[in-house]
Structures are given as structure tokens and as C-alpha cells.
Amino acid sequence: MTAPLLEVTGVGKRFGRLTVLDDVSLSVAPGEAFGIVGPNGAGKSTLLNVVNGVLSPDAGTVRLDGADVTRSGAAARCRAGIGRSYQVPRPFGGMTVFENALVAASFGTGARGRAAAEGAWRALETAGLTGVADTPAGALRLLDRKRLELARALATGPRLVLLDEIAGGLTEAEVPALVETVRDLGRQGVAVVWIEHVVHALVAVVTRLMCLTYGRVLAVGEPRAVLADPQVVEVYLGSTIGTDDPVVEGTP
Amino acid sequence: MSWVNAVVQGVLLGGLYALVAAGLSLVFGVMRIVNLAHGVLAVVAAYGALVLGRALGLHPFLALLLVVPAMAAIGYLLQRGLLDRALRGGELAPLLVTFGLAIVLQNVLLEAFSADNQRLSVGALGTSGVRIADGLSIGWFPLLAALTGVAVIAGLGRFLARTRTGRAMRAASDDPEAARLMGVDDRRIYAVATALALATVAVAGVFLGARSTFDPAAGATTLIFAFEAVVIGGLGSLWGTLAGGIVLGVAQGLGAAVDPAYGVLAGHLVFLAVLAVKPRGLFPSAVTA
Numbered sequence: 001m002t003a004p005l006l007e008v009t010g011v012g013k014r015f016g017r018l019t020v021l022d023d024v025s026l027s028v029a030p031g032e033a034f035g036i037v038g039p040n041g042a043g044k045s046t047l048l049n050v051v052n053g054v055l056s057p058d059a060g061t062v063r064l065d066g067a068d069v070t071r072s073g074a075a076a077r078c079r080a081g082i083g084r085s086y087q088v089p090r091p092f093g094g095m096t097v098f099e100n101a102l103v104a105a106s107f108g109t110g111a112r113g114r115a116a117a118e119g120a121w122r123a124l125e126t127a128g129l130t131g132v133a134d135t136p137a138g139a140l141r142l143l144d145r146k147r148l149e150l151a152r153a154l155a156t157g158p159r160l161v162l163l164d165e166i167a168g169g170l171t172e173a174e175v176p177a178l179v180e181t182v183r184d185l186g187r188q189g190v191a192v193v194w195i196e197h198v199v200h201a202l203v204a205v206v207t208r209l210m211c212l213t214y215g216r217v218l219a220v221g222e223p224r225a226v227l228a229d230p231q232v233v234e235v236y237l238g239s240t241i242g243t244d245d246p247v248v249e250g251t252p
Numbered sequence: 253m254s255w256v257n258a259v260v261q262g263v264l265l266g267g268l269y270a271l272v273a274a275g276l277s278l279v280f281g282v283m284r285i286v287n288l289a290h291g292v293l294a295v296v297a298a299y300g301a302l303v304l305g306r307a308l309g310l311h312p313f314l315a316l317l318l319v320v321p322a323m324a325a326i327g328y329l330l331q332r333g334l335l336d337r338a339l340r341g342g343e344l345a346p347l348l349v350t351f352g353l354a355i356v357l358q359n360v361l362l363e364a365f366s367a368d369n370q371r372l373s374v375g376a377l378g379t380s381g382v383r384i385a386d387g388l389s390i391g392w393f394p395l396l397a398a399l400t401g402v403a404v405i406a407g408l409g410r411f412l413a414r415t416r417t418g419r420a421m422r423a424a425s426d427d428p429e430a431a432r433l434m435g436v437d438d439r440r441i442y443a444v445a446t447a448l449a450l451a452t453v454a455v456a457g458v459f460l461g462a463r464s465t466f467d468p469a470a471g472a473t474t475l476i477f478a479f480e481a482v483v484i485g486g487l488g489s490l491w492g493t494l495a496g497g498i499v500l501g502v503a504q505g506l507g508a509a510v511d512p513a514y515g516v517l518a519g520h521l522v523f524l525a526v527l528a529v530k531p532r533g534l535f536p537s538a539v540t541a
Contacts, residue, residue, distance in 0.1 A: 052433065075433075075436055093426060095426070103420055103431070107435035116416070156434055
């Protein structure tokens with residue numbers, strides 16, 4: 001097995017008295033697609049925030065390509081190769097779609113001028129946004145805002161992309177195209193950590209799956225084995241049969 | 253003809269106000285900081301040019317070659333050392349910090365230069381002009397000040413729209429955390445924005461100091477006019493600031509045409525009227541939430 005690209009070891013995070021992450025460890029190989037499922041409030045987004053430096057953990061370390069990045073900020077980690085999409089899209093509303101991607105390409109990769117513009121354009125092509133490149137990002141509909149999150153994350157030239165529920169809100173017909181896009185990332189050697197409630201999309205792409213609940217790793221391993229785990233069925237999948245459907249609930 | 257003259261002089265004065273207000277507008281637009289030390293910093297620049305004039309015999313405009321980079325450097329350090337910390341303390345902290353800074357700077361100037369009135373001399377440029385018609389003439393100096401104001405606003409606008417750093421500034425203004433996720437070092441971008449703002453306020457300070465007398469307390473009036481121009485035009489919008497400056501200048505010009513004592517008052521009244529009718533200003537920025 002190759003050396004891991006991302007190595008998270010014993011990460012803990014508390015907000016006040018609430019423990020959001022407790023001794024979470026995971027490692028992702030270069031080009032690997034790694035999935036995370038779990039009920040709402042399990043700490044999935046918090047884990048991504050710790051990985052990309054928006055939050056700093058109370059315990060544990062985050063290593064990227066062997067280097068300890070636990071104390072470096074989000075901007076530095078982005079330049080080091082971690083791209084991130086938000087669950088609730090946060091476009092720069094006053095700028096055009098192209099400018100949004102251009103900022104990501106300019107500062108994420110350090111490219112300038114023509115190289116930055118080409119990088120931004122490629123990211124828009126991958127995300128299927130070239131048709132609205134000159135539209136102000138604030139005027140996009142939800143689906144395109146989600147695509148823009150992906151495009152911006154890709155434009156930063158990442159070796160690792162953290163995707164936070166990008167399939168939420170897509171129609172069933174749109175999911176296969178997204179699955180193909182994420183697969184393509186793997187073919188280009190980009191590793192993916194993907195949080196998703198649309199489990200069938202996730203299983204179609206990821207080689208390993210982790211179930212997180214109450215901030216702890218409940219199970220991790222081959223996707224179908226994890227989904228068949230009785231504990232996972234009880235805390236996560238079991239609830240789909242209940243009154244609140246997490247597939248819908250996960251959509252902002 | 254005196255009315256036409258009042259409007260023309262008001263427009264030119266408005267260009268100068270826009271020059272003064274540009275930096276205030278930029279700092280608010282990018283960092284949401286209302287820099288209450290903005291006026292005093294313009295006065296600091298004027299004293300800088302005064303000292304250079306006395307020591308080296310430099311013309312005020314030549315002194316700008318030294319004063320502008322010095323003020324930009326002060327701006328960079330001010331943001332890094334003081335305002336960044338203040339920003340972490342919530343919305344009120346930057347207001348208090350810049351207010352305190354204004355008081356400190358004003359008193360340092362008072363210690364160093366006393367309360368005497370000073371004036372920068374720009375030679376014949378300050379008094380000559382071109383006569384358009386009976387009762388209507390345009391002074392070269394007010395014209396140059398207004399054109400500089402327009403040029404600075406246009407330059408800043410182009411910088412924000414077209415350059416790498418300018419786009420990062422707009423992104424960080426929109427959503428600093430999302431900008432960091434794109435690899436933008438928002439602290440550095442903020443420091444560059446404050447450096448630019450202080451570079452423009454240095455130019456403004458020298459024009460103000462050459463236009464009329466100044467003393468260490470002149471920052472307060474300067475701040476009020478700049479603030480009024482920014483608010484009339486719409487917070488965070490650069491071209492709005494130019495429009496706001498011109499509205500304020502014309503109001504003051506027309507007020508003064510009625511009675512010289514009414515000039516400043518007329519400006520304040522128009523400011524209040526705009527606040528009452530269009531509280532977000534005449535040209536609110538689309539970006540500002």
C-alpha cells in the first residue's frame with residue numbers, strides 16, 4: 001500500500017461541553033475515494049473543517065503527505081492541496097461565476113494571468129458551468145451554486161478534495177453525471193473525501209466508507225460491509241424508515 | 253451666473269471630497285471597518301509634506317513621492333498590528349480602536365507642531381485659473397484636485413475589477429472564510445487594502461493642506477465630510493463615493509452661494525435628507541449584504 005496522502009490521527013473537538021469529535025482517525029491514499037456517512041449532528045462537517053483548517057482540533061493531528069498541518073491555517077492548507085466544498089453553498093455573490101473560479105485558481109495554485117484563467121475554465125467545464133460563466137454567482141439557482149462549490153474546490157488544483165453533500169438537492173437523473181465527475185477525479189489522481197446522504201451515489205464511487213455517530217467512528221471499511229453492519233443499520237440507515245428521512249433532511 | 257459658478261465649484265470640491273473619502277470607502281467595503289482615524293491620517297500626511305517642504309525644500313506634490321509610500325507602509329503595519337486584532341474583537345472593537353488612534357495621533361501632532369494653523373504652498377498653481385465667462389472661472393488647483401479624485405476612484409475600481417489581488421479583496425469582502433478555502437490569505441489582503449487606502453489618504457491630505465489651512469484638530473471635519481460622501485453615495489461602493497462627494501460639494505457650494513455661512517450646513521442637511529429617504533445611499537453596492 002502506498003503512503004497515505006491524508007492521515008488523521010486521534011482527532012477530538014469540543015464546542016463548550018459538547019463533544020463533537022472524539023478520537024477520530026482515518027487515512028486516505030492518493031487518488032482514493034473515501035466516503036463518510038452518519039446521522040445529522042454526527043460531526044461529519046466538523047471533521048472536514050478540522051481536515052482543511054477552518055477549525056483547529058483540541059486533540060490529535062492532521063498530516064498531509066506526511067507533513068503535520070494541524071496548526072496551519074485554511075489558506076495554507078488549500079495551497080498545500082486540500083480543496084473543499086461547502087454543504088450550504090457560499091459563492092462570492094458579487095462576482096461572476098468565472099471570477100469565483102478564477103480566485104480559486106489564482107490563489108489555490110499560485111498561477112497567474114493566462115494559466116490561472118485556463119485553470120478556472122477547466123474547473124467550470126468539469127462542473128458543467130461554462131454556460132453561466134459570466135452570470136453573477138449570487139443569481140445562480142441552487143443546483144448551479146452546488147456545482148460552483150465543486151468548481152471552486154477543483155480550481156484550487158487539489159490533491160485531496162473534501163466534498164460536503166454535493167448530491168443533496170439533485171434529481172435522480174442528475175446523480176449519475178455527478179458520480180462520473182467524482183470518478184474522473186480519482187482517475188486524475190485526486191483523492192476524495194465525500195460526505196453524502198445520497199448513499200447509492202456514494203457507494204458507486206468510494207472504495208472505503210466510514211460511519212460516524214456522536215463524533216465517534218462506528219465502522220469503517222468496504223462500503224457494503226459497513227452498510228450491512230447491524231450497528232450502522234440501527235443508528236443511521238434504520239432511521240430512514242422512521243419519520244424523518246435523512247436523504248431529505250440533509251438538503252439545506 | 254453665480255448659481256452656475258456655485259454648481260461648478262461644488263462639483264470640483266466634490267471631486268476633492270471623493271479623493272478624501274476613497275480610502276474610507278475601500279476600508280469599509282473590504283473589511284467593514286469604519287476608520288474613525290481616517291481624517292487625522294489625512295492631516296498626518298499633510299504634516300509629513302510640510303516637514304519635507306521645510307527640511308528639503310520639496311514642493312508638496314514632490315513630497316508625495318515620499319509621503320505616499322510612507323503612509324502605505326503605515327497602513328500595512330496598522331492593519332497587521334492593530335486592526336486585525338480589533339477585527340477579532342467583534343464589530344465595535346475596530347470603531348473604538350480607530351477612535352482611540354485618532355485621539356492619540358491628534359495629540360501627537362499637537363505636541364510636535366502646536367495648534368498653529370499651517371498651509372502647504374503649491375506656488376502660483378494655488379491661485380491661478382482659467383476664466384470661462386463673466387463670474388465663472390475654474391482654478392487650476394481645484395480642477396487638479398477633482399481630476400485626481402476621479403482618477404483615484406477609477407484606478408481603485410479598475411484594480412478591484414481586473415487584478416488578482418483586487419479580486420481576492422472582493423472575495424474576502426464577500427466571505428472571508430470561503431476566501432481562505434480558495435487559498436486567499438485574507439490577513440495579507442486586508443493589509444494591502446489598508447495600505448492602498450492610506451496611500452490615497454496621503455494624496456488627499458496634501459491636497460487638503462494646500463487648499464486651506466490645517467491644524468492638528470482638522471481631522472474631525474475631514475472625517476465628517478468623507479463619511480458624508482461615503483454614506484450619501486452608498487456604503488462600500490467606490491463610484492457611489494464619487495457621486496456622494498459631488499452631491500455634498502454641490503450642496504455646500506449652493507448653500508454658500510445663498511450665504512457663505514450656510515455652506516457646510518447645507519451639506520449636512522442634504523446628508524440627513526439622503527439618510528432619511530434612502531438610508532442605504534444613492535448607489536448601494538450590490539455586494540453589501
